[in-house]
Amino acid sequence: MTTSERAGSLEAMIGLDNSALYRLMTWLSPAFPVGGFSYSSGIEWAVEAGDISDAAALRGWLSTMLTDGAGFSDAVFLAHAHRAAELGSDTPLSEVAELAAAFVPSRERQLEATAQGRAFIEISRSAWSCEGLDAAVLRCETIVYPVAVGLVGALHGVPLGPLLHGFLHAVTSNWISAGSRLVPLGQTDSQRVLAALEPVVVATAERALVASLDDIGSASFRADLASLRHETQYTRLFRS
Template identity: 80%
Template sequence: MTTSERASALTEMRELDSAALYRLLTWLSPAFPIGGFSYSSGIEWAVEAGDIADAASFRDWLSTMLTHGGGFCDAVFLAHTHRAVEQGNMEALGEIADLAAAFVPSRERQLETASQGRAFIEIARSAWSSPDLDDAVARCKTVVYPVAVGLVGALHDVPLTPLLHGFLHAVTSNWISAGSRLVPLGQTDSQRVLAALEPVVAATADRALVASLDDLGSATFRADLASLRHETQYTRLFRS
C-alpha cells in the first residue's frame, strides 16, 4: 500500500462508530449462526493425507491459503463488493457476485461459501433490516460468503478496512477451529497458530484493499486437491 492508501485505511479504522463496531463484531463472531463450524475447506483430507500433522505444518498450510489461495481471493471479492454497493453500481455488483461464485475450485467449496452466504443474508435481513438489501441481493444470481459480508457491511456503513480485517480473522479462526479438532491441537497451540498468522492476515488485507479483479488468482494446488478429494473421503466430520 502507498502512504496515502495506508493513511486512508487508518482513517476508516478510526471512524468505525459504536453501532458499526457492534454489528461487525456480531456478524463475524463464531456464534453468528451461518454454520461455519460444519466446514473445513479441505483441511480434513489434508490431515488424513499427512500434509498437516502438527501446529507448524498447519500454520504453513493456512499461511499459504491466506496468501496465495482462497483467503486472498475472497478478500478481493469482499472489497470490490463493498465499493460497488457504496457507489450504487448494481451492475458491477452482479458481475462481481457471478465471478465470485464461479471462482471456487470444487463442489464442496461451492456448497460451503454459497450456504454461508445465504445464511448471512437471511440473518442480517431478519435482525438488521435495510431497505436496499433486497434490491442488492436481487442483482446477484448467487451470493457467496465474501460477497454477502461486503454487501451487508456497505449497506450498514461499516468501513471497508475493519470489515476486511474482521472477515479474514473470522475465516482464519474457523480454519483453526477445524484443525484443532482434526490434528488435533490443544487450545494453547491453536492460539499460537492464530498469533503467528497475525502479520499474514494483515498483509493479505492490505493487498486485497488495492487489488483489482485482474489480480485474482491462486496457486494452492494441494489445497484445491484436498477440497476435491474430500468429496469421496470415507470418514468425514466436516461437509468440506
C-alpha cells in the same frame, strides 16, 4: 481527556463508530449462525493425507491459503462487493457476485461458499435489515459468503478496512478451529497459530484493498486438491 473525547479519538483512529463495531463483531462472531463450524475447506483431507500433522504444518498450510489461495481471493471479492454496494463502481455488484461464485474450485467449496452466503443474507434480512438490502440481493443470482459480508457491511455503513480485517480473522479462526479438532491441537497451540498468522492476515487485507479483479488468482494447488478429494473420504466430520 474526557471519556467522550477518548471514545471520539478511538473512533477516528479505526474509522468505526460504536454501532458499526457492534455489528461487525456480531456478524463475524462464531455465534453468528452461518454454519462455518461444519466446513474445513479441505483441511480434513489434508490431515488424513499427512500434510497437516502438527501446529507448525497447520500454520504453513493456512499461510498459503491466505496469501495465495481462498483467503486473498475472497478478500478481493469482499472489497469489490463493498465498493459496488456502497458507491457504485465500474463493475456492477451482480458481476462481482457472478465471478465470485464461479471462482470456487470444487463442488464442496461451492456448497460451503453459497450456503454460508445464503445464511448470512437471510439472517441479515431477518434481524439486521436495512434500506437497499432487498434490492441489492435481487440484483445477484448467487451470493457467496465474502460477497454477502461486503454487501451487507457496505449498506450498514461499516468501513471496508475494518470489515475486511474482521472477515479474514474470522475465516482464519474457523480454519484453525477445524484443524484443532482434526490434528488435534490444544487451545494454547491453536492460539499460537492464530498469533503467528496475524502479520499474514494484515498483509493479505492490505493487498486486497488495492487489488483489482484482474489480480485475483490462486497458487494453492494442494489446498484445491484437498477440497476435491474430501468428498471421497471414508469418514468425515466436516462438509468440505
